[in-house]
Amino acid sequence: MRRRSRNLFIAAFLSPAILLYGGFVVYPLIQAFQLSLYRWRGVSQNRKFVGTENYQKLIHDDVFWKALQHNLWLLVVGGICIFVLGLLIASAMQKDSRLVRATRAVVLFPQVISLVVVAILWMFMYNPSFGLLNATLNGMHLSGWAHAWLGESKSALPAVTVAFLWYAIGFYVMLFGAGMKGISEEVNEAAELDGSHGFHKFRTITWPLLWSVKRVAAVYVVVNVMNVFALVFLMTQGGPDRHTEVMLTYLYEQAFSNNQFGYAAALAVANFIVAMLLSFGILAWMRRDPQAARS
């Protein structure tokens, strides 16, 4: 009796969550994989099973490779900047002061405002006629450097990357900061007594001891970068001439402009697989705790 009412309770309390999550998250997820094996333009009768045709098309699609390349560029260039700047800023924020407290108060602002605002804000920063960037360059008598930043093929992707960094870096500053706080005072003091300061101390003490935080950060960068959509979609629509196209903007175009829904599903699966491979690659590469190896 008691047992039955317990089971009944469990079922009653879990079922709303299971229904919603199963129906609107898990079920479409399974369908995404299925759909990638069909040729389908959105009209139900004309759904045709084509096996791996979409994936074969993908391999020969130049735009797909271009988009993937741009994701990887964001990952490598963005990732290096996030690690270098994030670690520098986090270590400058270790000692308490008014400046540090003020910085901590604003560091996550770009992260909590909508990506749409970030995108529009940066479009205006780069705006050739009244943007802040060109106005500043003109003011410094560097008019020669002024650009249509988002309109030229060479500068578009770096310009988007800067906006991405501006948006993303706060979280990593906080993450690295928390990791550095976790390194005990004793270790720090011992190192300094041994005459280890500045970069030497960072290289021999801080960097290796941040092992687990670095791992988390690297996986987060992968997830962040593979998810990039709104920023590019709003700032450049992938242009000029696909010079900023990323996987998800291409997916959106194939699905909702070209009605190539099967192909779009294949793109989604490809995006998912790349993200998984990169994440697992990083986890495997950084699996060994250097401290554990030494003891």
Add this chain to the structure above:
Amino acid sequence: MKKVFANVGLMLFAATVVVPLLWVLITSLKSGPEIFGSPWSLPKHPQWQNYSNAWSEGGIGRYFWNSVVVTVATLLVLLPVGAMAAYVFARFPFRGSKTLFGVFLGGMMFPNFLVIVPLFFLFKDLHMLDTKQGLVIVYVAYSLSFTIFVLTGFFQALPGELAEAAMMDGAGYAKTFWRVMLPLAKPGLLVVAIFNAIGLWNEYSLALVLVSSDDNRTLPLGIANLMMVQHYQSDWGALFAGLVIVMLPVMAVYAVFKDKIHQTMLAGATK
């Protein structure tokens, strides 16, 4: 010397974060010619009508209320549903409960965009495309992972004796939850509510695909649309005012709950 270096660096960083935001705020009070003439200057006379233009002619007022309705409705469904499931996961283990919990957590890792195409057609079949109700249901479903993850931790940390005492007094499982345990989990509910509210207020990609008419647009969709429209009308002052209206509520919430937000963010990341 090193300290000076670090402080200058920090100041540069803080300025990089703050200056663009301040620029939006200042520009939102300028007149059209001022915006084009001198991006760095202050407005001679603050143009408050930029805000009323954005609010009524730009449609920001309607989008604002849509966002309020969708965010509040989502939280009203999400919090009880999530708390019920989290309570079971935390205190009533059963065969397969760990696996099921894992399935729920998995949702935090993959991008929403992976499912956008099937989701679009599921909505079409259910006649939920371009409805606020549909958007709310999807938002609840996609917020469950994080909500259950945080709340399960909270319920695990609550003392079990209280629940047992209530059960002894003859309160059933459900009554014990609603009357005793849920009120105790209030701090957890607050954290989850703040986090989800910020995310929902800002959500763009799902709404972009699932909502099409102007009547149902949320703020992020609305402001993006306003930007396209202003390319032709070029009332840029109103657009900047709109940007301020979108970001001010979240920045206020963030300023108040800063420490809580930092804690939860880092706890989630380092687990």
